[in-house]
Amino acid sequence: MIVIAERINATRKSIAKALKDRDEDFISGETKQQTEAGADFIDVNAGSNPSEEIENLRWAVQVVQQNTDLPLCLDCASPEGFETALKLVENDTVMLNSVNGEEERLQAIMPIAAESKSELVGLLMDDDGLPQSVDDRLNIAEKIIERADKEGIAVEKLYLDPCIQPLSTTPQDVGNVIEAVKKITASFPNVHMTCGLSNIGFGLPYRSILNRIFLAFLIHAGMDSAILDPTEPDMMATVFAAEALAGKDDFCMNYIQADRQGLLKPE
């Protein structure tokens, strides 16, 4: 499981404030906590204020990579933001978050990902908006994979995100997401699948249990990455337990090793 740690995101008030105040201690604390919790990438989103996004991203990238050896996932709206941040990245591995099936976005972001040899998140939405069905997702997945291939981006670099919508508003779509993950991983066994998890419980009580149980269902369906908060209680334990129970962890080696490393954190 490739865990993209989501906490450093300017849509969170505490992060927006830390960016504004240039609060290095806060950002370095968030970086270290997520690293220790078992993240594989640290997402960096500085997009609270469009006019300051690039300057804020530049600052945040430097602070984050001073405090972790993990690669970054640059989470940005503008091509200029990616280009600016990529110049600062020291790790050989980096992820861009994100492209989608919209023509303008494909044209702007694909060449940057190709040239920088980045991993690339691809949201399964396009010029028609959010996907409504399994087939919508399959079609956009094919389109992104084909365009990536033309640009010289290998399918192994792509992390497709089926765009989870809230259970409370679109309950019929939850099953579509699970089915889409099964079908896309069956059709393209080398593509990664990821998702921004925290949308699922919007408007419902005890959202974190919905995050975790839905993550378990997605892992069982074939998802091999997620954008999540690894410091949330039982989140990483859920990742390792779901992989072991879904037959993706021979002899429970990863589960047992995670326990030894203190990543399961049972109460």
Add this chain to the structure above:
Amino acid sequence: MIVIAERINATRKSIAKALKDRDEDFISGETKQQTEAGADFIDVNAGSNPSEEIENLRWAVQVVQQNTDLPLCLDCASPEGFETALKLVENDTVMLNSVNGEEERLQAIMPIAAESKSELVGLLMDDDGLPQSVDDRLNIAEKIIERADKEGIAVEKLYLDPCIQPLSTTPQDVGNVIEAVKKITASFPNVHMTCGLSNIGFGLPYRSILNRIFLAFLIHAGMDSAILDPTEPDMMATVFAAEALAGKDDFCMNYIQADRQGLLKPE
């Protein structure tokens, strides 16, 4: 989801001691806690010492039903135990735990279940021992359902248990259990499926996360009951979240109601 609360079981040291000491306070405490946590049946197992099982069961049944309005699940090795306990049961509903596919057991228990109009747990094992495959489980399910039918026990009274074996010792069987639940519920839409959950994590650290994630997988596969500890942190939240995410809770009504009743208990 039909929750059979498992804590009053003489294989637990504290329960064996309470039975021996005739500790009413302890048994009534366990009964009330499980009732408040959201159980549908209270399992009563007094089988720590075969020579005293029937006397202990008689005492425990009386104490438990003085402390709950829930029906009991009588969990007993001997036909005599069931007959003795059934005479004491006050609730119109009662469950017997269990019959299995062994010829001797079928002959001994089926008539008791039929005459008392009890719900009946049926373990999917037989004279050849524990099931090894999906087909083993399907065959034993058919056998138990047929025999029940001949005895006048409706399929709706049966709770088939696929016999979960530990992930650590028989990892290949975990997928078989999930597949068996799907196939049996597809073939017999009116039968209930339940399981003793706590075997799954035998020999592994942090067993309770394995219990919960496997329960979520089983609910997604079609299981509608489980024998579990409803007081375990996040256990009932997992039940309600898994049902909502698996499309078994229209408009999340049960999930929201469980929250209002305090059953989700978020940290």
